[in-house]
Amino acid sequence: MCQKQSSRHYRSWPISSPVYLDHAATSPLRPEARDAWLEGAALWANPSSPHKAGRAARAALEQARERVKAALGWSGELIFTSGASEALALGLGRAKATRKLVSAVEHDAVFRAAPDAQEIAMRDGVPDAEALAGLLKAEERAVVAVQSINSETGTVLLPFGANPLAEQVRAAGGLFLADCSQSAGKVALPEADMVVVSGHKLGGPVGIGALLVRDYAMLAPTGGQERGYRAGTENLPGALALAAALEAGGLESWATSAEQRMAFREALARHGALVQPGEACSHIFALAAPKLAATATLIRLDAMGFAISAGSACSSGTLKQSRVLRGFGIDEDTARRTVRVSVGWNTTPADLTAFREAWAGIHA
Secondary structure: OOOOOOHHHOOOOOOOOOEEOEOOOOOOOOHHHHHHHHHHHHOOOOOOOOOHHHHHHHHHHHHHHHHHHHHHOOOOEEEEEOOHHHHHHHHHHHEOOOEEEEEOOOOHHHHHHOOOOEEEOEEOOEEOHHHHHHHOEOOEOEEEEEEOEOOOOOEEOOOOOOOHHHHHHHHOOOEEEEEOOOOOOOOOOOOOOEEEEEHHHOOOOOOOEEEEEOOHHHEOOOOOOHHHOOOOOOOHHHHHHHHHHHHOOOHHHOOOOHHHHHHHHHHHHHHOEEOOOOOEOOOEEEEEOOOOOHHHHHHHHHHOOEEOEOOOOOOOOOOOOOHHHHHOOOOHHHHHOEEEEEOOOOOOHHHHHHHHHHHHHHOO
8 A cells, every 4th residue: 555755755956956958848837827827726617617707717718718829820710728749639630631641750649649640751851742742642631740840859840931841731632730839939830720739838837738720620529618629627727827928928038049049059069969950940959979878968967957858758768769860860879879958938048058068078
């Protein structure tokens, strides 16, 4: 029989102590989001209840929905979810399509949501348009999922705005889903029929996300809440916090500039090799240590008070080679030495300097 452990057995980092550079896994809650969550918690009634308190909660939820859409520049519909994984499962699982196509470097959550999906090969860091054309069939409607920014390497797979891949898919009668977990709230959304948003990747709370849908008719309804497309009591505090986090601003509001982040990236590359297939974003990048395995690098840096990761948080505990790096064509030895550094809204220039010095010290 398990005994309840006392809270004194748990110790958390002081917020000011470590240098946290694992924002691609989760980002600290923005103060604006925290205040909004508390505001939502005070509206404790169920938004689906018909009484006065329920109607007040419903009004606040619908205001949050419109605020999120406005902050993201989205003119279609929005379904609140518990996060990106549920949004992916909803978009891929309920899309009115007979086939699923996904890029070879998608997050594991995509493959869990669509285990029967066919993979689109990569070329020069992006999905191969010719390979995609060979998979698309006019007689079978497909839903195609591609992430906007890769969560392990920071590679930009989709342009911010006009999207040739989406146009190609639509021309074949299909639907295009953009997984924007690592870009929503930071840069402009790519053109897509559906967009996945994750709250805790952009300074919102864990437990809230969204599936943006150009038209509800693209999805088969499931019944329940969210216009009948998602069951479960709506997370009003989370929705308000997500709206507030988005309204706090994108990359331009961060404590570091794009120039500082890219200069930091280049400085680290002097004591390692950048693992950057294709175009690079400015807030996530992968580095292969000169000699140390990724695990050894992580342990040393963690002991020094620096938090980074190797691969996505969902798969970093496995000893297998990263499926994503393999999909990008990275050799096994390089993959074994590769770690991920990801910057966020509250990363300071001093944080970058401290980590650069620590990185140089352990790899000198």
